[in-house]
Amino acid sequence: MKKITDFFWFCSGAHIETLVKNSTEHNKYVGIGATIFFTALFACLSGGYAMYFVFSGNPVAVVFALFFGLIWGLAIFNMDRYIVASIKKTGSTNHQIMQALPRILLAIMIGIIISRPLELKIFDKEIRQKLKTSYLNGQRSKIDTLNKAFNNKYSLELAKYGELRDEKDSLDKDINRSRYVLNQEVFGDKTNQTSGINGYGTYAKQKEAVVNQKVERLTQVRSDLSQMDKILSTRKEIEGLNSTKLFNETQLDSLVNIAGFADRNYALGQLSFNPDGSRDIDTYLAITFISFLFILLECLPVFVKLMSDKGPYDIALQNVEAVSIYKSEKDKDHKLIVIDNILETRNDVVTDKKKILLKRKKDKDLDQEI
Template identity: 25%
Template sequence: MRLFWKAAGADRFILERSTYGDQIKYVCLGGIIIATGVMAAIAGGYAFYTIFAPKGNAIDSFKAVEGIASNYDPTDVPTALISIVFGLIWGAIIFNIDRFIVTSTGKGDGTEAITRKELVGALPRIIMGAIIALTISKPVEIRMFKTEIDVALHAKQIKQEQAYKAEIEKVANGEIDKKQAIIREQLNRIARLDSISTVRKADIAYENSHGGCSLKCTEFKNQLVSNQAEVTAIKSDPEFIKVKKDLEALETDKLNKLKESGKVAAGLDGLLERIKLAHEEAGWVISMFVTLLFMTIELTPIFFKLMLIKSPYDYMEENIKELIKADKGIEIQHNFYPDGEGIERDLVINHQVLRILKEKIQLLEAQSALSNEAINAWKHKKQNDINNNPDAYLSEE
């Protein structure tokens, strides 16, 4: 109870002497603030884990949750530990912001009605509370609809993977086709030369079988040697070898990129993508309902304080404040003077400050008077010394 009182910014000394209704009222108020901090810690930790956890196939996580693949552990322990630390820090930050917002919100006019003036005065705190509610609701929302999001995300990852593969095929095949065309042209030349060489070998064999190698047979042999030399030159051509190596490198790179397409598609699994899919899968009505639910939890303490009716706690608190001001010599005259815009301002008189200031002024005045008397006495003494012995104060030089 004392912890909740402290979270609500209530005075334990006064509450212990107040009514039970006041005690419960501030317990509830502090409980809401602490609950908001706890929810912020959970939401912040989950959001941090979603952002920095290793990316993978969304359906694997879905299977693990459903128990289909019991040997699969989707939790990355190092990221989870860091997320817990971040969640605790984030929860503490939100808790302190909420506590400040609630404690700095006045009690209004002490009635249940929330007037327009009260609402305008609380508007900055309401806006801050709404922003905090949004930051809490979105991570919780994607966790609530995780199963549906995983299925939709897996389908999107498959489409992304197919599109990535198609793009790789389109880009890589263009370069591969160019290299293959060059190689094909050289291979066709080699095939033609080999075909001619085969014919010439048959011609030479025929000539040899009919009386030995004649002049024509020698020409066939020379042409055969020339064709074989040309084939060797084509195969050993540095440009031809380079094109073949480039083709192999392109094909290897293409295969590697195709293998990595799954990892690329898995990178689609981010916080923003999950929030988008949560809106698509749940629909704007349910999404808005979840957000409004957290806004209600977050903004309840602010409206709660504006609707509070003055109770014994409030009167005792005001009384203690007045006693402290009286003890410290602080006087406030309300609506004492209008400012330049016609708004009545309070006159604050700090009597202890005035007393010390007056004492200080009198002390300085007394010191100044004594100093003047000392100077006059010294001056009178010196004049007497000069009158009695003027030679001592004169110099012949």
Template identity: 30%
Template sequence: MKRDYYELPQSGAIMRFLWKCAGGDRYLLERSTYSDQIKYMCLGGIVFATGAMAGLAGGYAFYTIFEKRGSAIENPVDLNTVFLALFFGIIWGLMIFNIDRFIVTSTGKGDGTEAITVGELKSALPRILMGMIIALTISKPVEIRMFKTEIDIKLREKQLEQQAEYQAKVDKTFADREKLLDKEFGSIAEQRKALIGRIEAAEQAYTDNLMGKGEKVPAGNGPLSKALKSQLNDLERQLDDFDKQNGKDLIELNKRKDELRVAKESERGNNEKIANGLDGLLERIKIAHEVAGFWISLFITLLFMAIELTPIFFKLMLTKTTYDYLAENRDELLKADNGIEVKYDYYKDKQGVEKHLTINHEAERIIFEKIKVTEIQKELTEYAIQKYKEREKKKIDDNLDDFIKPVE
């Protein structure tokens, strides 16, 4: 806007967009000072940057939650989840941007001085709490992205530990189930196991004798070797007879053991899948705290809180400028146009706090008209009733016998 004593530079599209982000009135800002324009542009820049960071953080958090689970080190990018994360990030960023915009525009200037009083802090406390919550939601996804390499290494170690722990549990569980199975078939399995042990011992003794490993026994197929061979053959015949006598039970036992082995291998195959499931957002946040430590994690959170809360404290510290007086003048003109009168500090409430008296002249005029019309309507109704009464009296005077008839 050009004046004889002061000329404002022309505002650009970016500046006007940032004014909107800060909830500034373009009409008034173009008639204010350049410092007012810069203040609201910077304020809008912070709000827009917060919304953009919230969108990025929300999108990354969404991708971390819904990506396909795999090794923390070798985990390829899933394009479908990327597109969904982009969509969610845009929605989340716009939502946080809208909330921030509301917080900034609803935060007044307090007492209009640079000092922030206790009363101003109390009035701004709900907005400060909202800003702190938003800052936390932004800082955590950004934190896990900053330390992604360290988190991936630590997470892979936990996955391998989980895999080994799960495999040990599987082995123990199936070993216990196999023991219960042997117990279920009674002494059959134990007898056969003992018999097989004797056969293995006899085979070893026969082999050692043939090779001359025994003390003072020459190698070769001598009398002792033949006796051991005869003993081995006898044990094998005993095993065949035992299997024939208990064939059905042994077949059932072996069948169920085979089923157990198949189930065990199947569960072992799930080890990696289950371990890779340890790759959620919560686990990454926990590891980020372990990797970064308390102070670094706190510093990152405080940094985002500072960015988020800056516009609130910024507005509380602003002094009244040309823009504020123009805004007050605009508000008073709008009130006057609509017949609204405010008498400031007109009375004190029960707590001694000064209150404004608001008079709505247009509403009072309409109410006054309604009251008067009602009063006139009452007068007209009373007059009509009086006239009706006079007319009925005249009828009685003219025709008395029509109204009163004697009883015969």
């Protein structure tokens, strides 16, 4: 337990020598240090998970995820430790709040960043389904765009193909109707289109000739239609329409498995909306509360430090810092005194040298006069 306590004290950024002397503050800084440690642990998991999807499919994706997760967790740990350690309890309440405000804003940003990858993992099943729907709709849109471009480019050929197809359908119906009338003529059924004479007579031959003409035309239309169909099929192959089809379930699963962080993040954002564009309150609140949970977890060390009363550790730490400052100032003053003494000594030496030179000059002038 002592090793665990020492470790959490280190995580809290406290001055260990001072904290040891104030036993009433031990548990408080164990709690602060544990909060900082577990926040960094969540950040490590979050960053590693995000990096895993960045290198998804790469054989060394796990190695990159572990390395980046460790670096990201240590960075968050160092930042949180600095934020908590830099808040001093010796000032006024307003001063502490102003001192902690930028750190709280930074903690909020960090909480948002580390919560997003974990939200992606929590809503993984829903995200996979949303991605499948998105990819399928995207493929439909692509096919519709290709069809529209194809129809505009080959409008004349398609119009001719439509005319031939309509003529073929019309001839099929007309031939069936004419053969029925021919049978009535042969069997002597009296109607407004038959003579009522039984047998294969003149009227029957005439009707048979009309049917044969229509059959010949139908054969020609079918030939033209088949040729036009081959031309359009070749054009579709060139334009990529034949090779562009809707994804099946296996293809959708493969696409979802290799989806990157950006696609998953977009799908997570779309979970908050219904297909008609309205807000899905339940999912929106679930995602929002998870984000708030991590933001609160990230801000918790700062809030604990702000809410705690000024204890003996804070007073002792203030005294230690004051002593350190006093010693530093004293050493500085001592150095200044030494420097002044050195400079004064040098000035005395220079003055003595000037006196000697002046005396020598006077002696020289006197010799010249003599």
